Amino acid sequence: MKVPKRLEPLLQDGLIDEVIRPLKSGKEAAVYVVRSEGAIRCAKVYKEANQRGFHKQSLYREGRKVRNSRQARAMEKGTRFGRKEQEEVWQNTEVDALYRLAAAGVRVPQPYHFIDGVLLMELIMDEEGMAAPRLNDLDLTMAQAETYHAALIHEVVRMLCGGIVHGDLSEFNVLIDTQGPVIIDLPQAVDAAANNHAARMLERDTNNLAAYFGQFAPELLTTSYGKEIWYLYESGNLTPEVTLTGHFKGQHKAADLDSILREINDAREDALRRQLARDSD
Numbered sequence: 001m002k003v004p005k006r007l008e009p010l011l012q013d014g015l016i017d018e019v020i021r022p023l024k025s026g027k028e029a030a031v032y033v034v035r036s037e038g039a040i041r042c043a044k045v046y047k048e049a050n051q052r053g054f055h056k057q058s059l060y061r062e063g064r065k066v067r068n069s070r071q072a073r074a075m076e077k078g079t080r081f082g083r084k085e086q087e088e089v090w091q092n093t094e095v096d097a098l099y100r101l102a103a104a105g106v107r108v109p110q111p112y113h114f115i116d117g118v119l120l121m122e123l124i125m126d127e128e129g130m131a132a133p134r135l136n137d138l139d140l141t142m143a144q145a146e147t148y149h150a151a152l153i154h155e156v157v158r159m160l161c162g163g164i165v166h167g168d169l170s171e172f173n174v175l176i177d178t179q180g181p182v183i184i185d186l187p188q189a190v191d192a193a194a195n196n197h198a199a200r201m202l203e204r205d206t207n208n209l210a211a212y213f214g215q216f217a218p219e220l221l222t223t224s225y226g227k228e229i230w231y232l233y234e235s236g237n238l239t240p241e242v243t244l245t246g247h248f249k250g251q252h253k254a255a256d257l258d259s260i261l262r263e264i265n266d267a268r269e270d271a272l273r274r275q276l277a278r279d280s281d
């Protein structure tokens with residue numbers, strides 16, 4: 001096929017031997033099947049910021065590391081340089097998340113190179129060697145839905161153990177290969193410790209999964225894995241081996257009672273101190 005302009009430099013550099021075919025052009029990226037370093041891989045070409053929706057990026061941006069204060073100021077002002085920098089942070093977030101998650105044993109495509117706004121990564125394939133289908137493309141039995149849901153909840157836990165919340169997890173961003181679900185599309189991933197919206201995003205991710213798989217296995221519709229997982233994470237008890245119930249019984253009430261008792265004690269001590277100060281006058 002005719003080589004897309006954005007891939008030309010990678011061909012010239014020898015990082016890509018051949019562009020085989022376009023795979024998918026989504027809202028934010030165009031993905032191609034390529035031959036690279038002798039293997040069949042895929043190349044994700046990010047679209048320019050003005051060609052794609054800036055979906056509530058400020059929520060995701062919070063707590064992200066920027067290189068320096070000049071970059072931060074430019075990004076805040078939204079100048080052309082700022083938008084370019086923002087774009088770079090956005091793409092780097094996906095690449096960083098993929099490297100971190102692949103290393104942590106989460107099922108994501110293995111990234112190989114990121115150059116000129118193009119990410120070269122493993123092509124997730126079905127048993128025939130074709131690009132794997134998205135979860136949304138499949139019709140599931142109840143048993144398959146339950147198995148895939150459990151596997152994905154396990155991956156969500158592993159991601160959070162690695163400090164990351166996906167932020168856009170749904171049937172459109174999960175591929176199914178011969179081993180089960182593989183998670184893709186992470187430019188909006190958030191740092192769980194640094195972003196105040198992380199809990200909400202985690203809950204939305206797990207709710208999306210429950211709603212999708214719930215069509216095939218209705219008992220999943222009443223689960224609340226997100227709340228349960230976040231509670232364990234915040235209390236320092238989340239491990240990849242954790243056993244979950246899918247239900248959350250509002251343990252936060254106990255935590256609230258503790259903090260109320262602390263407040264009462266503090267107030268009592270303050271009153272005592274004031275009394276002592278008055279007495280010694």
Ligand SMILES: Nc1ncnc2c1ncn2[C@@H]1O[C@H](COP(=O)(O)OP(=O)(O)O)[C@@H](O)[C@H]1O
Pocket residue numbers: 023024025026027028029030031042044109121122123124125131132134172173175184185186
């Ligand atoms: N590593 C991969 N292996 C196989 N297919 C992929 C891979 N990465 C992306 N795709 C395909 O390309 C589509 C778009 O990629 P995605 O990362 O979701 O970008 P976006 O949705 O932002 O355009 C996916 O829905 C999937 O069908």
Ligand SMILES: [Mg+2]
Pocket residue numbers: 026172173185
């Ligand atoms: Mg996508």
